[in-house]
Every structure is written in structure tokens, then in C-alpha cells.
Amino acid sequence: MNSTLQRYYSGVRQKNAALSEQRLSECEKKNPRFKSLREERGEVVLAMAAGKLSAAQAQSRIAAISAERKNLLIAMGQPANYLDPIYSCPKCKDTGEVGEGRKKLCACALKQMQQTLAEGARINPKETFAAFRADLYPTDAQRSFGIRCKAYCEKYVASLPHPEKPNLIFLGTPGLGKTYFANAIAYGALERGIDTLKVTAYRFVQDALDGIGSHTETMRRYTDVSLLVLDDLGTEPMIPNVTVESLFRVLNERNTADLPTIVVSNLTREDLVETYGERLASRLFDGSRTAIVKFSGNNLRTRQS
Numbered sequence: 689m690n691s692t693l694q695r696y697y698s699g700v701r702q703k704n705a706a707l708s709e710q711r712l713s714e715c716e717k718k719n720p721r722f723k724s725l726r727e728e729r730g731e732v733v734l735a736m737a738a739g740k741l742s743a744a745q746a747q748s749r750i751a752a753i754s755a756e757r758k759n760l761l762i763a764m765g766q767p768a769n770y771l772d773p774i775y776s777c778p779k780c781k782d783t784g785e786v787g788e789g790r791k792k793l794c795a796c797a798l799k800q801m802q803q804t805l806a807e808g809a810r811i812n813p814k815e816t817f818a819a820f821r822a823d824l825y826p827t828d829a830q831r832s833f834g835i836r837c838k839a840y841c842e843k844y845v846a847s848l849p850h851p852e853k854p855n856l857i858f859l860g861t862p863g864l865g866k867t868y869f870a871n872a873i874a875y876g877a878l879e880r881g882i883d884t885l886k887v888t889a890y891r892f893v894q895d896a897l898d899g900i901g902s903h904t905e906t907m908r909r910y911t912d913v914s915l916l917v918l919d920d921l922g923t924e925p926m927i928p929n930v931t932v933e934s935l936f937r938v939l940n941e942r943n944t945a946d947l948p949t950i951v952v953s954n955l956t957r958e959d960l961v962e963t964y965g966e967r968l969a970s971r972l973f974d975g976s977r978t979a980i981v982k983f984s985g986n987n988l989r990t991r992q993s
């Protein structure tokens with residue numbers, strides 16, 4: 689297990705231990721009998737360790753103490769296991785590992801790794817196909833579009849790394865779910881073990897500025913990553929000799945290397961041509977490589993519920 693995961697589980701255990709402590713002191717405040725039961729239990733363990741009680745005697749005393757504690761809890765209106773150790777994952781008891789002898793990673797650890805990976809790739813782990821909600825669409829037409837779009841995007845993920853049309857461009861006004869679907873694709877790709885990176889055009893241009901004059905590691909990553917999602921194209925600053933040039937270079941190199949790219953923009957096709965020029969637009973809208981998905985309708989975020 690890597691150190692990031694170890695730190696994560698140590699944090700989870702600390703948090704749960706603190707919660708346990710808090711529950712115990714709350715119960716002991718309400719009923720002093722809890723405290724004497726805890727002390728009795730401690731005495732039993734000590735007596736057993738000192739050989740004054742047999743293991744069987746100690747076990748039966750401890751069972752009696754636990755039973756009384758459970759009854760007290762129930763009488764207080766709490767669940768009988770309220771003072772049992774708390775585990776976020778009962779399977780691995782928050783260790784991240786399961787199994788005897790040669791241990792293997794628990795399912796919760798795999799999920800956590802995915803999450804960490806997603807954060808590193810700037811992918812939102814909450815915007816996924818699994819979390820997709822058709823009921824958020826304000827009209828039947830939009831809902832039906834959303835459902836078809838989801839199916840299309842899922843098919844795209846399944847066909848990675850070589851979809852029929854490797855590039856997707858999502859166009860439409862804000863709040864129609866473009867970024868959601870782009871993110872869901874990125875997350876789905878990660879789940880399939882495909883190296884993926886999502887970046888806003890704004891951040892991309894910042895990185896391009898930082899790497900000016902040299903082809904930096906970061907810019908190389910944009911060129912080389914198996915799947916790149918470029919979000920919010922059109923919101924980045926237009927810096928002469930940087931914005932259009934770096935976008936062109938990355939998109940062009942990715943096309944040449946047959947690497948899929950997803951671009952999301954609030955601008956129309958005409959606006960994009962005007963903003964970035966024919967040369968870049970021809971890469972963006974190259975019909976042999978790109979499927980254009982147009983989102984339309986009412987903003988999902990301002991929907992009356």
C-alpha cells in the first residue's frame with residue numbers, strides 16, 4: 689500500500705476513534721454506570737493478565753459487562769452497538785487491506801485510489817454516468833437528448849482508446865450538462881485504466897505561459913496523455929503567440945498521434961472559427977476525426993423544482 693493510502697486510512701481511523709471517544713464520554717456523562725462498567729472491564733483484563741482469573745472466567749465476566757452495557761444503551765434509546773468500535777469500512781476495519789497472510793487491497797482502497805487518481809487528473813468523481821439523473825431535465829425533449837447523449841458517451845468510453853470518431857466537441861450555452869458528460873467520460877476512462885487528464889482552457893493557457901520557450905513536462909503531458917478533456921474553451925485569455933499557438937500545437941500533435949481529445953465550449957462554431965482562426969478550427973472540426981454534439985434547451989441549474 690502506498691504512503692498516500694496509508695495516510696488516508698490513518699486519518700479515517702483517527703476520526704472514527706475520536707467519534708468513539710465522544711460517544712463514550714457522552715454516555716458516561718448521562719449515566720455513571722457506563723464508567724464503572726468500563727473500569728470493571730479494565731480490572732477483569734488486568735486480573736486475567738496477572739493469572740488471577742482464567743480466560744474462561746474473564747470471558748464470562750466481560751460478556752456480562754457487555755450485555756449490561758447494551759441494555760443500558762437500549763434503555764437510553766441508542767442502538768445496542770453504539771459504543772462498539774466505529775469503522776467506515778467494516779470489511780477491512782479501515783486498514784485498507786483484507787485477507788489472511790498475504791493481504792490484498794480492500795474494495796474501499798481501490799475506490800480511494802480511483803478518487804485520488806481522479807483528483808490528480810482534475811476529474812470530478814461525483815459527475816459520473818452512474819450519478820446521471822434524467823429527472824433534472826426540464827423538458828421531455830431535453831431529457832430524451834440527455835439519455836441519448838449518455839448512451840453515446842458511454843459507447844465512446846467503451847471504444848477507447850480508438851473510438852470511431854476520436855474527438856468530441858460539445859457545444860452549447862452554459863448549464864446544459866456539457867461539462868458533466870465530458871467529466872463522466874473522463875471518469876469512465878480512468879475506471880478503464882486509461883490515462884486521462886481534464887483541464888480548463890484557462891489553466892491550459894496558464895501552463896502554456898509557464899512553459900514558454902521550452903516544451904515543458906506539463907505541456908508534454910497534454911500532448912501525450914491517452915485522453916485529454918479540454919473544458920471551457922473560449923474563457924481563457926487570448927495571449928498573442930501563446931493561446932492559439934499552444935492550442936494548435938497540442939491538438940495537432942494529438943491528431944497526428946491518433947490520441948482522442950474532447951473539447952467543451954460555450955461558443956458557437958462560428959464564434960470559434962472567428963476567435964481561433966481557420967487553421968485551428970480546421971483541427972477542431974475535422975469531420976473525419978470529430979463528432980460535434982450540440983447541446984440546446986433550458987439551463988438545468990436554474991430549473992424550478
Ligand SMILES: [Zn+2]
Pocket residue numbers: 777778779780781782783784785794795796797
Ligand atoms: Zn475496506
